[in-house]
Amino acid sequence: MSYFPRADDFALAPGYDYTPAGPNDFIFNHDTLQTVPPIDDTLSDTPSFHNDFDDIRPFSSPNKTYIFSTKYEKFHVTPHHRAGYNKIYNFRRLKSFFFELVDHLPDTNQLQLKIYTNDYHMSSNPINHDSTSRLPNFKFQISKQLTHFFSTQKVIPRKLQEKFFTLIRKKLLERLDFIRSHFILEFTSHAITLTQ
Structure with missing residues (x-):
């Protein structure tokens, strides 16, 4: 069974913990790297070219880790815009959470993912994550x-x-794929002119 970490599940590293960690205990920042035996392989004279350029990620580096953060960003909607189809923004009626995905590298050094919400009780303190890619x-x-989201909600x-x-x-x-395919379809339909 997989275990989902929460912010209140923090346990000290094994070297500093005075209680023995059980099999169901979760320890943040544990070492998940496994040692792989070296492979004896000779390089071929001809380079191999990939036909699928989507699989090639120029921003990844196996030896370097990049830090990025996630945080809540509060948004405010004026009262007269909370009626009708804008009911989703009314914080008394329901809590809304919108994930912002990053598809290009920002100008800043650190990538920051934001979760926009109308819930003013959510802490806006960022949580840092490690990645082997500059753009995950x-x-x-x-x-x-x-x-x-799951670690901060109650x-x-x-x-x-x-x-x-x-x-x-x-x-x-799936929703992201639908939006992207709809955008591509709409873009190509505007680019094509029909002549008879």
Whole structure:
């Protein structure tokens, strides 16, 4: 069974902990790297070219880790804009959370993912994450934002968090693919002129 970390589950590193860690205990910043035996392989004279350029990520580096953060950003909607289809923004009616995904590197040194919300009780303190890529893919970004959301909220029980984490991430990725394909379809339909 997978275990979903929460902000209040912090345990000290094994060298500093005076209580023995059990098999179900979660320890932040534990070493997950495994040693891989070296492979004896000779390089070929002809370079191999990839036909699929989407698989090539020029921003990744196996030896370097990049730090990025997730944080809540509060938004405010004026009262006369909370009626009708804008009911989603009314903080007394429901709490809204919008994930901002980054598809290009920002001008700043650190990448920051934001979760926009109308819930003023959510802490805006950022949580740092490590990545081997300067620009993480959307699945990784959504996973870290969901982790941040689930670790800071107090309404959804942990069993439901564990049960629906992958489903929610999958549905968000499907929605993202739908929006991107709709944008591409609309862009290409405006670029094509029909003549008869």
